[in-house]
Amino acid sequence: MEINEFQELSTRTMPEGDKNGKANYALGVTGEGGEVADIIKKHLFHGHELNREKLIEELGDVMHYVSGLAKMFDISLEEITEYNLNKLKDRYPEGFSKERSINRVR
Structure with missing residues (x-):
């Protein structure tokens, strides 16, 4: 299953018209x-x-809530995952290191 497909299918259980939905x-x-x-x-x-x-x-439940929250702000899970991977590539171009973690660029 593609990540955005998960997001779309996961919205089935989101409350409609709930002003407190984001919280x-x-x-x-x-x-x-x-x-x-x-x-x-x-x-x-x-x-x-x-x-x-x-x-x-429980990890699936976390994904459901992240997915729904992103949907409420019109953000796709694909956008989130791509952004995160790019951030990590910038932060750790050669893979994780303690030194780069301590002296983070981003």
């Missing part, structure tokens, strides 16, 4: 991101087995 989706990003962080925390620090299926579910 709802922004808070959804942070809430679901917290659930992702909790899964990783429990795996790395509490000795839990990584629940891959649950991680996929």
Whole structure:
């Protein structure tokens, strides 16, 4: 599936005419991101087995909220991913390095 197709199909569950929709989706990003962080925390620090299926579910929820929020501001996921890749290429032209991370250009 192409990323913009995901965005279009994901809008099926977005509330219509909700004046608080942008806040709802922004808070959804942070809430679901917290659930992702909790899964990783429990795996790395509490000795839990990584629940891959649950991680996929929560990452999908993050993508849904990011996708919807972007749609509300008329931004495609393709535009976001291209922008991000270009930013990372500028920041780390030879790949990630601690030195370039500390002395970031962008």
